Amino acid sequence: MDIEIVRSRFLKHFDGQPGSVYASPGRINLIGEHTDYNGGFVFPGAIDKGMVAEIRLNGTDKVRAYSIDLKDYVEFGLNEEDAPRASWARYIFGVCREMIKRGAKLGGFNTAFAGDVPLGAGMSSSAALESTYAYALNDLFNCGIDKFELALIGQATEHNYVGVNCGIMDQFASLFGKEGSLMLLDCRSLEHKYYPFNPKGYKLVLLDTVVKHELASSAYNKRRQSCETAAAAIRKNHPEVEFLRDATMDMLNEVKAEITAEDYMRAEYVIGEVQRVMDVCAALEKGDYETVGARMYETHDGMSRLYEVSCEELDFLNDLAKKNGVTGSRVMGGGFGGCTINLVKDELYDAFIADAKEAYKAAYGRLPKVYDVVISDGARKLV
Ligand code: GLA
Numbered sequence: 001m002d003i004e005i006v007r008s009r010f011l012k013h014f015d016g017q018p019g020s021v022y023a024s025p026g027r028i029n030l031i032g033e034h035t036d037y038n039g040g041f042v043f044p045g046a047i048d049k050g051m052v053a054e055i056r057l058n059g060t061d062k063v064r065a066y067s068i069d070l071k072d073y074v075e076f077g078l079n080e081e082d083a084p085r086a087s088w089a090r091y092i093f094g095v096c097r098e099m100i101k102r103g104a105k106l107g108g109f110n111t112a113f114a115g116d117v118p119l120g121a122g123m124s125s126s127a128a129l130e131s132t133y134a135y136a137l138n139d140l141f142n143c144g145i146d147k148f149e150l151a152l153i154g155q156a157t158e159h160n161y162v163g164v165n166c167g168i169m170d171q172f173a174s175l176f177g178k179e180g181s182l183m184l185l186d187c188r189s190l191e192h193k194y195y196p197f198n199p200k201g202y203k204l205v206l207l208d209t210v211v212k213h214e215l216a217s218s219a220y221n222k223r224r225q226s227c228e229t230a231a232a233a234i235r236k237n238h239p240e241v242e243f244l245r246d247a248t249m250d251m252l253n254e255v256k257a258e259i260t261a262e263d264y265m266r267a268e269y270v271i272g273e274v275q276r277v278m279d280v281c282a283a284l285e286k287g288d289y290e291t292v293g294a295r296m297y298e299t300h301d302g303m304s305r306l307y308e309v310s311c312e313e314l315d316f317l318n319d320l321a322k323k324n325g326v327t328g329s330r331v332m333g334g335g336f337g338g339c340t341i342n343l344v345k346d347e348l349y350d351a352f353i354a355d356a357k358e359a360y361k362a363a364y365g366r367l368p369k370v371y372d373v374v375i376s377d378g379a380r381k382l383v
Contacts, residue, residue, distance in 0.1 A: 002114070003052055003382055009068045010054040010112040019056030019110065020140060024131035024379040026050050026117035026124045027173035028206065028341060029332055030182055030197075030292070031299055032277040034307060036167025037224050038231070038270050039188040039243030041277040044169055045197065046177020048374040051128040052382070053113035055136050060108035065092055068114035078106060083161070091126060094161030095133040098153040104143040118369065120212035122333025126162070127170030130154030135175065135379035147175045147379075148190055164217045165224050166334075177378030184281055188245065195281075197375060199289050202327065203349050204341065207356055208369035209313035211337035220334050223266055223307065230267035233258050244270045269306035273299060293328025293343050300330035300340075309335030313364060320359055324352040339371075 003021055011018060025046040032042035058064065066073045067088050074089040076082045078096055096106055113132065117125040134150040137143070145153070154171035158164045168187050176183060181194040213219070227244050233255040235241045241251065244267055252267050259267075276295040283291035300318045304310035310318075314331045317340045321329030328343040344352055353370055360368045 002116070006052045006054050006068060006112055006114050009066065009114070010110075013066050013073070013112055014056065014064070014110040017056060019054045020136070020381060021052060021054045021383040022132050022136035022139070022379070022381050023052045024050050024128045024135060024174045025177055025376055026128045027170055027177065028123065028204070028373055028375075029169065029173075030341070031273075031280045031295060031330075032169075033273060033299060033303060033331075033333070033335070034223060034227075034309070035245065035270060035273050035277065036169040036187040037165070038227050038245050038274070040245040040270070040274040042169045042185050042187060043182055043195075043277055043280060044173035044185065045182040045375040046173050046378045047117075047123065048376040049115075049117045049123065049371075050174070051113055051115040051117065051125070051132045053111055053132045053136060055109050055111045055140060057140060058108045058110050062108040063092065063096065064108070064110045065089055066112040068112055078108070087162075088129075090161045091129045091157060092133050094157030095130050095153060096137065097161065098156045099134065099137060099143060099145070102145065102149065102153070104137070104141060104145065106137060106141050109137075109140070118208060118371075120216075120338060121208050121210075121369075122331075122335070122338030123206075124170035124174065124333065126158065127154055127174045130157050131171055131174035131379045136381070139381060150379075151175050162217075163221075165221045173378070175379045177376060179377045180375055182375065184277075188243065195284060197284075199343070201346055202289055203344055203346060204373040205344060205349070205353070206332065206339040206341055206371040206373060207317050208339045208371065209311070209317060209337060209360075210366065210369060211311055211313045213311065213336035216334065216336040219309070219336060223309065226263040226266035227270055230255070230259055230263045245274050247271055265306040265308075269302040272302055289327055289343065293326075296328030296330045296341070296343060297322070303331050303335055307335070311335075311337055313337070313360075314340060316363060317356060317360065317368065320356055321352065324348060324355055326352055341373075
């Protein structure tokens with residue numbers, strides 16, 4: 001994350017006076033995909049890529065925002081009817097509105113921002129943007145909102161101003177990330193526990209298919225809807241089932257005839273995934289990375305076959321990982337494109353990356369992008 005670029009653009013755009021600089025990261029997720037909005041567990045960590053924003057209060061009631069990467073400037077007010085049209089600006093506007101709804105007294109500010117989280121790659125560039133502004137505005141306007149609520153503000157921004165009914169994982173990881181540690185997060189209670197993650201003899205590497213699917217947000221919302229339908233059907237027999245996280249396969253089978261085959265498959269995946277996160281926790285405590293890897297492959301299989309959020313290119317990279325003896329590999333994040341996350345033994349790393357590049361290029365005419373994972377701190381003030 002390059003603070004010098006942000007600073008120089010900020011000074012150039014806004015009367016030469018510096019502001020304060022804040023940063024928030026993107027995230028990886030070891031396991032626990034599409035479990036967050038089902039009240040389940042996830043296992044994310046913040047990464048060394050994210051968003052950096054410089055901000056200076058301007059004493060007006062207007063926000064003047066410049067996206068350095070898109071070279072786009074937008075000005076907007078802070079009332080509901082002032083929503084900007086530019087989609088990138090809606091994230092900032094949404095964060096402001098959600099803070100105001102919670103009683104924050106915000107005023108106008110000048111801001112410029114840039115990021116190095118690849119967009120649409122499943123590393124949560126949007127949560128990084130939301131968390132940067134939620135954290136920064138809370139600090140600059142002395143709102144006294146805690147980090148849990150800041151994460152909920154980011155999530156509500158997605159729901160109410162972006163149209164994605166996401167869970168809490170991405171915003172939480174971006175705000176609560178800790179260098180060198182992954183976190184086990186209970187998405188119902190928001191209880192979390194850090195797990196130092198330094199698997200001796202293994203590396204975590206992301207392979208980006210560079211595929212982005214246009215309809216990802218409506219398909220994502222549809223998955224969530226299926227889960228809620230299945231949970232509601234189960235709840236009729238088992239009132240204690242608040243989310244699919246509380247359900248078992250036996251409970252799901254009781255309502256098989258009442259729900260669609262599609263909703264059944266979605267729920268089957270989620271029930272399996274909630275258990276896999278638990279298995280991975282137990283395995284990590286014993287240093288058993290073979291089990292961690294085996295569960296990752298099972299997750300990929302479920303996301304591809306039952307949840308249907310993979311794509312040909314992701315399946316291709318997953319198969320390639322298997323052929324190369326990679327310990328664990330799966331599609332990461334919401335899916336429909338983006339990255340695989342791979343747990344690979346040090347001695348296999350070079351051959352795997354070389355083979356992935358060559359085979360992917362031969363099949364799809366372009367190279368996958370390769371990102372080594374560096375687990376880093378969450379939202380913070382830089383200057
Ligand atoms: C996206 C969402 C998250 C989560 C993942 C899938 O990243 O923003 O809330 O649902 O997909 O695990």
